[in-house]
Amino acid sequence: MDHLFQIGEISQFFDVPASTLRYWEEKGILHPEKQSENHYREYSIEDLMTISDVIFYKNLGLQLKEIRDMDRLTPVQHGQLFAEKLSELEQQQKLLTHRMEKLRRHIQAVKILEELKNDPYQESGIDTDCIVSFDLIEREKLCQYIEDPYLYSRVQHSQTLPKEQRGITVSSDMAKSFPETSILWKKETNRYLTFLMKEEITAGFPNDLPCHLAHIQKTHRTGSIISRFLLCAQECGRTYDYYKTFVEILS
Template sequence: MEPAKRYDIGDAARYLDVAPSTLRYWESEGLVRTERNPENDYRQYSLHSLIDASEIAFYRKLGVSVKELKGYHDLTIEALDDTLERTATDLARRIAELDSMKLQLEKQQELNAIAKDLAEHGARFSAPAVTQLRALDYRMPEIWQLLVSEPWRYGILIEAAHPETIVEALADTDLPDASPLWKKTPDAAHRPCLECLLRVSLDASESTASSLFEEARRQGIRPSRLVGSYLLSATEPSGGQRYDYYRAWIIGESRT
């Protein structure tokens, strides 16, 4: 009968999809057992050792800590079942978190696409997608969680008579304590509105609101105000200054 094959640490690490240093660390912590080649004292792994190490690699990928795995080899079937159940519960929680992160990522990709399209094609006639703006009161604790998880809910309102004044707002939220600032009227589809990309400096000391109001006037709109919702923050390719970008609509009173 031929002697059982042994694998060196490089082969073992490749089969397990881990670094050789990881295998050495697991061995030092008692998680993996190895043999030594009598000719050169190099580590070598039997097939059984690889199978045993594969279980450690599996649990580590699931997020089970090295500290928790130190007693792995002493677990009974019942204890192992308890460990698997706890790991399954934790994995379900992590999957839910990843699903939520994926949705937020897809939303941000959508917002980036809107910003790129508006930057490339410029202003266009379009009814506002934002339906209402409410006053942003930083004393309201619930707004922090809202804006951290859904930053596109951060809105702004700028009156055409005062383009230098930016009023912070909450876009399309129903927080009961937030005072209404603006609401989309039923006849919005028939009013002259210009969709555009608004750029605001990070300290809100300057914006492109004045030039956007002028553009609206050139297109025959008598602007009353600008409403918008946050898209993203990015650095300009020329000049290197960073700005906040908003999907905005110039609301017109009538055509001039």
């Protein structure tokens, strides 16, 4: 007589909950024998093979209905099903890769914040070529911002500080596709001082840009001011928007 196994043994052997085995039986995938006197399930060697196949196919991403119907498929249909599953996994892989890249950018924003906080007023080039106007009702630009918030930029000038414009940074090649009237700023020089600007999320939205600018102007003539969004976070119980700010140094 072939050796028979109780549901508890099968559950422990495969590390599959007994409730899952019962569910597979309910869905017509498993067909264990039941003792006539107590209706206990008894699993045969053949059932072990079936369970092994179910686990294998589930690990490939197949649904229970697909697994149940596997024996009814032709070889060609098997190939089509597996090709569909492979395509689904490839799409999921692309999505995961995209999400991971966005997470890396956010982690980088946090690192930049800390670097600027610990070592402000370092001279550097600016990491954008052009900034175009941005209105929240412009769907395409809003989608660009959703993909990468660092694209969101504020444009000011040292001589007219309150006159602020907000836009999206674009490459020099992309800038050619925008009308001249929508261009807020273009890179003409590449000498800037960088620092962390923070703006409190409260009435009036006060920020510390004037303080930074006054400090820099003790030793430098300044021009354009570009602030690129990093993240929104709390500090000492207050909520701030943080920006990497570039102040143009004039010769």
